Each structure stands twice: as structure tokens, then as C-alpha cells.
Amino acid sequence: MFCYNCGCQLSEHGFCTACGADVSLYKKIIAMSNRFYNDGLEKAGVRDLTGAINSLRQSLKFNKNNIEARNLLGLVYFETGEVVAALSEWVISKNMRPEKNIADDYINMLQSNASRLDAINQTIKKYNQALVYCNQDSKDLAMIQLKKVLSLNPKFIRAHQLLALLYMDSEQWDKAERELRKCMDIDRNNTQTLRYLKEVEMQLAPDENSKQPRRKKDDAVRYQSDNEIIIQPLNVKEQKSAGISSLINIAIGLVIGLAVMYFLVVPAAVSNANNEAQKTITDIGNQLDTKTSRIQELETQMEALQTENDTLNQELQGYVGTDGTLQTIDSLLAAATTYLETQDITQTAANLESISSSVDVDNTSEAFQKLYKTLLGLIGPQLSTQYYETGYNAYRSEDYATAIENLSKAVIYDETNKDAWLSLGNAYRKSDDAQNAIAAYDKIIELFPDTETARSAQRYRSQLAENTNTAQ
Amino acid sequence: MINFEEELKKFHPSLEVEDAEEAIYNQDLTDAADLLVKMIKETEEKEKK
Numbered sequence: 026m027f028c029y030n031c032g033c034q035l036s037e038h039g040f041c042t043a044c045g046a047d048v049s050l051y052k053k054i055i056a057m058s059n060r061f062y063n064d065g066l067e068k069a070g071v072r073d074l075t076g077a078i079n080s081l082r083q084s085l086k087f088n089k090n091n092i093e094a095r096n097l098l099g100l101v102y103f104e105t106g107e108v109v110a111a112l113s114e115w116v117i118s119k120n121m122r123p124e125k126n127i128a129d130d131y132i133n134m135l136q137s138n139a140s141r142l143d144a145i146n147q148t149i150k151k152y153n154q155a156l157v158y159c160n161q162d163s164k165d166l167a168m169i170q171l172k173k174v175l176s177l178n179p180k181f182i183r184a185h186q187l188l189a190l191l192y193m194d195s196e197q198w199d200k201a202e203r204e205l206r207k208c209m210d211i212d213r214n215n216t217q218t219l220r221y222l223k224e225v226e227m228q229l230a231p232d233e234n235s236k237q238p239r240r241k242k243d244d245a246v247r248y249q250s251d252n253e254i255i256i257q258p259l260n261v262k263e264q265k266s267a268g269i270s271s272l273i274n275i276a277i278g279l280v281i282g283l284a285v286m287y288f289l290v291v292p293a294a295v296s297n298a299n300n301e302a303q304k305t306i307t308d309i310g311n312q313l314d315t316k317t318s319r320i321q322e323l324e325t326q327m328e329a330l331q332t333e334n335d336t337l338n339q340e341l342q343g344y345v346g347t348d349g350t351l352q353t354i355d356s357l358l359a360a361a362t363t364y365l366e367t368q369d370i371t372q373t374a375a376n377l378e379s380i381s382s383s384v385d386v387d388n389t390s391e392a393f394q395k396l397y398k399t400l401l402g403l404i405g406p407q408l409s410t411q412y413y414e415t416g417y418n419a420y421r422s423e424d425y426a427t428a429i430e431n432l433s434k435a436v437i438y439d440e441t442n443k444d445a446w447l448s449l450g451n452a453y454r455k456s457d458d459a460q461n462a463i464a465a466y467d468k469i470i471e472l473f474p475d476t477e478t479a480r481s482a483q484r485y486r487s488q489l490a491e492n493t494n495t496a497q
Numbered sequence: 498m499i500n501f502e503e504e505l506k507k508f509h510p511s512l513e514v515e516d517a518e519e520a521i522y523n524q525d526l527t528d529a530a531d532l533l534v535k536m537i538k539e540t541e542e543k544e545k546k
Contacts, residue, residue, distance in 0.1 A: 029533075054530050090529055107514065113520050149514070160505065190499075193499060
């Protein structure tokens with residue numbers, strides 16, 4: 026013990042031998058602190074941790090420099106699961122006595138194992154979360170959290186107590202008692218634990234006023250297996266006719282089982298099978314409808330293609346001769362050959378007329394048209410002259426039908442043959458075909474304007490128009 | 498009969514490791530010996546005056 030005034034070692038006297046300060050009262054305070062420390066140590070020894078905490082805190086109130094008391098207080102806190110409180114005490118202790126302090130070992134023990142420190146912190150967080158759940162009335166979640174907390178830190182007294190309180194609230198008295206017993210194993214004189222335990226024991230104790238008293242302890246054997254309390258009843262006698270009744274019960278059970286199978290399970294299975302079959306039939310029907318419609322569509326397409334094919338075949342037949350070559354081309358080539366070999370314009374003209382009557386020249390190939398028009402250009406004027414002469418002779422002999430036939434050919438083969446046009450118009454006029462006559466005269470006026478022929482045509486046309494109006 | 502709500506009020510959140518430093522700094526470490534020394538010193542000062 027050192028003097029508070031000069032720091033010298035104190036003797037048995039009531040004053041400091043170095044500075045003379047009165048230390049009698051100071052010595053009493055230090056003695057009180059030591060006495061509380063001894064009391065705390067004694068209580069911690071018999072696991073009265075609550076009592077130990079109170080005594081050690083008292084000790085430190087008298088003398089904050091009582092390092093042993095502070096270290097022990099930290100140790101007791103640690104034992105009750107209050108790790109942060111323990112760490113705080115040890116850190117203060119180490120600060121007060123940096124050398125030769127066992128608190129140093131305790132701190133190192135915690136700090137050297139980071140995962141353990143992290144697990145401790147997680148435990149605390151979960152406990153706080155459980156407390157939040159309790160306040161939010163989420164008691165089931167709180168219980169789950171507290172069970173996790175206690176699996177990580179089984180000595181956490183407050184968690185045990187809170188879990189017990191939750192069990193008590195849900196009237197799970199056995200479980201509450203089990204938690205409280207665990208508390209008692211850690212801290213035997215915790216007032217809160219004792220108060221809860223008293224309540225639990227009161228609920229579990231036989232109710233004297235109850236009409237149906239609880240089973241006596243002798244009637245059952247209770248033992249604990251892991252976390253479950255197993256209650257095995259004693260003195261339960263089997264009835265003598267138990268064997269027969271068991272057989273009867275089994276038989277009845279079998280009958281009921283078969284009946285259930287027959288009335289419930291079998292119809293359900295049949296119904297399921299029918300449903301499956303119906304579904305399959307429906308699917309097949311749908312597929313059949315789809316395929317039928319597809320077939321009909323294809324048949325329609327086939328009929329259309331067949332019709333088109335027939336038309337084309339018929340058309341082709343018109344072009345193809347007996348030897349299988351295209352008749353029109355053959356005719357054109359024959360006409361060209363005839364003209365080149367014999368210069369026979371009559372035969373060439375007959376061939377060209379045959380071609381023009383069997384095919385629309387404007388729809389043939391370019392080469393075909395070119396050859397056809399070349400031949401026509403070569404023989405056209407001569408033919409036109411021939412037809413004109415024949416037609417004109419017929420006109421003179423008043424055979425207007427023959428005249429019209431030959432003169433029409435004459436203008437076809439040479440459109441510039443204005444005499445043929447005029448004779449044609451006259452032949453129509455003489456045969457009382459005013460419409461064709463006017464058409465012929467119009468053609469002359471269009472093709473050969475400002476000519477004598479055109480003026481004659483105009484004159485005849487005017488006469489015809491006048492006669493037509495007069496007749497109407 | 499224990500009242501759950503009342504009992505729940507007695508439970509407080511536990512200090513987390515991150516809060517330890519603050520708890521240490523805020524701890525009142527004044528003891529009876531400090532008070533005695535203070536009283537003695539005050540008495541001596543009064544006597545000197």
C-alpha cells in the first residue's frame with residue numbers, strides 16, 4: 026500500500042512515515058475494497074456470479090486501482106456471456122497496470138483469435154436483433170435468433186433468461202424451466218432467474234384445487250435426452266383381452282382400408298385413366314382435323330395446277346405439229362425458205378396468213394417477230410398490188426364482197442396503198458356498209474392528208490354522214 | 498404472475514465490440530479514495546487560508 030500523497034510505502038502506522046500525511050482513513054477505504062474483493066472472490070467460487078459482480082463493483086467503488094478485483098470482475102462478466110463488459114474491465118486494468126497484469130493474457134486470448142471475436146460480436150448482434158423482434162411481437166423469430174445465440178455462446182445468461190421469458194409467455198413451462206436451469210448452472214443466485222423459476226415451478230406444480238390432479242411423480246419416469254424431456258408412464262397395465270381386441274382392430278382396419286380403396290382410390294384411378302384417354306383422343310382428333318384441312322388445301326392446289334397444266338397443254342398442242350416441233354416456227358421457216366428459193370410471193374403470203382391466223386404475232390419472241398416482219402416487208406407491196414388489182418376488178422364488176430375481201434388484204438400488206446384504201450371505202454359504200462366505209466375514209470384522211478385522194482375520201486364521207494343523219 | 502411486457506422492458510441491448518471503446522471512455526472511475534483525498538486537500542487549503 027502506498028501513500029496517496031507522496032507515493033511511499035506505508036507502514037503499520039496511521040500516518041505516512043515519509044511525508045507525515047494522515048492515512049488511517051485511507052487505509053480503511055483500501056481495507057474495505059479488499060474485503061469486498063474477498064467477498065466477490067468467495068461468491069465467484071460458488072458460482073454466485075451476480076453476488077460476485079455486486080461485491081467486486083463495490084470493491085472498485087472503494088479503490089479503482091484494485092487490479093485483482095477489476096480482473097476478476099472482467100472474468101465474471103465473461104462467464105456470464107457479457108464479453109464487451111469483460112473486455113472493458115480488462116482494458117482499464119491493463120491501462121492502470123501495464124506490466125505483470127493477467128488482463129493482458131485475457132485480452133490477447135480474445136484478440137489473437139479474430140474468428141472467435143467475430144463470433145462473439147455476431148452473438149451480441151443476434152441477441153439485440155432478438156430483442157427487437159420481441160418488441161415487434163415477432164416472438165417466433167426472436168426464439169429462433171436466441172437459439173442461434175445460445176448455440177454460439179451457451180453461457181449468455183441474458184439470452185437464456187429472455188428465451189425462458191418467451192417460453193413462459195407461450196406457456197411452454199417445461200422449456201422455460203430447462204432454460205432457467207441452465208441459467209442456474211452458470212449463475213446460481215441471479216435474482217431474475219430465481220423469480221422466473223419460481224413462476225415456472227408454480228405453473229408446473231400440482232394444482233390442489235383442480236378436479237383432475239396431475240399425475241404423481243411416481244406414476245412416470247422423467248428423464249432428459251439431449252434437448253427433450255421424456256416422460257415414461259409407469260404401472261400401466263395391459264388388459265387381458267388386448268390380444269383379441271388387437272386382432273379385431275387390425276381386421277376392421279383392413280376392411281376399412283379395402284373399402285377406401287374400392288370406393289375412393291379405384292374410381293379416382295379409373296377417372297384419371299379415362300381423362301388421360303379422352304385427352305389423347307382429343308389430341309389425335311385435333312391432329313386429324315389439321316391434316317384433313319391440309320389435304321383439302323393441297324387437293325385444291327393440285328386441281329388448280331392440273332387445270333393450268335391442261336390449258337398449257339392445249340395451248341402447246343396448237344403450236345406443236347405432228348412431228349412434235351412447233352408448228353408456227355415451222356411455218357415461218359417454210360415461208361422464208363419458199364421466198365428465198367422460189368420468190369413465190371403467193372405461197373409465201375399463204376404461209377404468213379396461216380401463221381397470223383394460228384398465233385398472235387405480237388406475243389411471239391422477238392426473233393420470230395423480226396423474221397415475220399422482214400418477210401412481210403419484202404412481199405407486202407407486191408402482194409398489196411396483186412390484191413388491189415383483183416379487188417378493183419371485182420369492184421368494177423360490182424362484186425363488192427370479193428372486192429372488199431381482196432382490198433382489205435391489199436391495205437394489210439401495204440398500208441400506204443392509198444388507192445386500195447379508197448377502193449375499199451367505195452366498195453363498203455356501194456355495199457351499203459356506211460360504218461366501215463367511213464372508217465376507211467377516215468384512215469385515208471389520217472394517212473394521206475392534203476392529197477386528192479384525201480379530198481375525195483372527205484367528200485364521200487360527208488355524203489355518207491349526211492345520208493346517215495337524214496335516215497335517222 | 499409475471500407480466501411479459503413489463504419483464505421485457507428490463508432487457509436492454511447488449512454492447513457490441515465496436516462500442517467497447519466508447520464504454521471504456523465513458524466509465525466513471527471515481528472511487529472513495531479519490532473523494533477522501535479531495536476532501537483532505539480541500540480541508541488543508543481551508544486551514545491554510
